[in-house]
Amino acid sequence: MTTVGFIGLGIMGGPMAGHLVDAGHEVTGYDLGPDALARLADAGGKTAGSVAEAVTAADVVITMLPNHPHVEEVVLGADGVLANAREGLLLIDMSTIRPESSLAITEAGKAKGVRVLDAPVSGGEAGAKQAALSIMVGGEAADFAAAKPLFDQVGKTVVHVGPHGAGQVVKAANQLVVGGTYALVAEAIVLLEASGVDAKTGLDVLAGGLAASRILDLKRASMVDRQFAPGFWIDLHHKDMGIALAAARQADVSLPVTGLVAQLVAAARAMGHGGLDHSALLKVTEALSGRG
Template sequence: MTTVGFIGLGIMGGPMSAHLVAAGHDVRGYDVHADAVARLVDAGGTAARDVAGAVAGADVVITMLPNHPQVEEVVLGPGGVLDSARPGTLLIDMSTIRPETSIAVAEAATAKEVRVLDAPVSGGEAGAKQATLSVMVGGEERDFADARPLLDALGKTIVHVGPHGAGQVVKAANQLLVGGIYGLVGEAIVLMEASGVDAKTGLDVLAGGLAANRILDLKRESMVARQFQPGFRIDLHHKDMGIALAAARQADVALPLTGLVAQLVAAGRAMGYGSLDHSALLKVTEQLSGRSQGSSREG
């Protein structure tokens, strides 16, 4: 049994921490929302009063937070992870943040003799609940080996992709692909419906050919039905597209399609769709085409 301090028990972190409990680990969780902590306690975990309480005595600390400011506060701030962790502790940051923040955290942790991995995930809420996440891990190979038994309880595809920050670069690549595919599936639906073709039937055909992809497998029916209950909100995808564009600038490469997808996501936020699932990029294309459906269901 490993003692795990888990910080960030939201849509993703909540079910992930519960899987670790189910795998037999002692999980001490903290979140700014008391109801999130209560759900972990109901699953068999232990409530921590603050970050320090979650970290004290832990063998492994996992953070699952919204963005880099929260990671910097929780990990680097007073009373944070690095102030509270004992030497040798393994910190696994599973948030999606800027690669440079992951590198800075790893550098700061070295002075405290704390080991660090950046391990962002893909799979959304459904993947978190079903323990089928893909996890892309940056850091030292030996630390990845130590983390592997825990990560195996959370996902199906667990890959060490390189040094500190590499996990975040791969996640940025994931998000630009996901955003682009959602945008194109939305355009395909608009084109077919405007041409008098049944979009569900059309997408069923596309899903069996070269255009097949995971988003068509999982989301084509809900998109045609205009059901946009968030598994991953447009607001969060907007943040991630900013990370992808910043990473492109850092690497000194041109990603023109990524820039266009980022603008499509930004338009979705501006149109008031930020709280909807990112599949609601369909609504953006409809609005741009003058074909907005007043009966669209958002939940």
């Protein structure tokens, strides 16, 4: 059994913390939302009234937060994780943030005797609920090995992808591929329907050929039905596309398709769809074709 402090109990973090409780770990969670804390308590976890309370007795602290300012505040703040951590603590940030933020947190952790891994995830709310996430981990191999039993409780594909920050770069690559695939599936639907072809039938065929993808498997029916209940919000994908473009600038490479997809995601947000699932890129494509 490991004593885990879990900070960020939203649509991803809540189910993940619950799986760790089910696996027999002692989990103390903290979140700004009282409903999130209540759900963890109902699942058998403990709740904390502050970051400090969640961290003080923990062997491992996991953060699952929306963006780098939140992670930096929680980890580096005056009464944050590092201010309250025991020496030797393993800090696992499973948020999707800028690689440079992960590197800064790693350096701050070293100064406090805290080991750090960046371990962003892919799979959305469904993957979190089903303990089927893909987890891409950056950091020291020994720290990855120590964390692997915890990762195995929340994910199916768990890979050490390289040194500190590498997990965030792989996640940026994941998000540009996901965004690009959604954009193309949206265009396929618009083309099929405008041509008088049943979109469901057409996508069923695509899903059985070289165009097959996980997105087609999971989302083609809901996209055709215009059901955009969020498994992952447009707002968050907008943030992630910014991370991908910033990483491209840092690496001094050109990602022109990523730039275009980032603009489509930004358009979805500007059109008021930020709270919808990222498959709602279909609404942008329809609007561009005068079919919205």
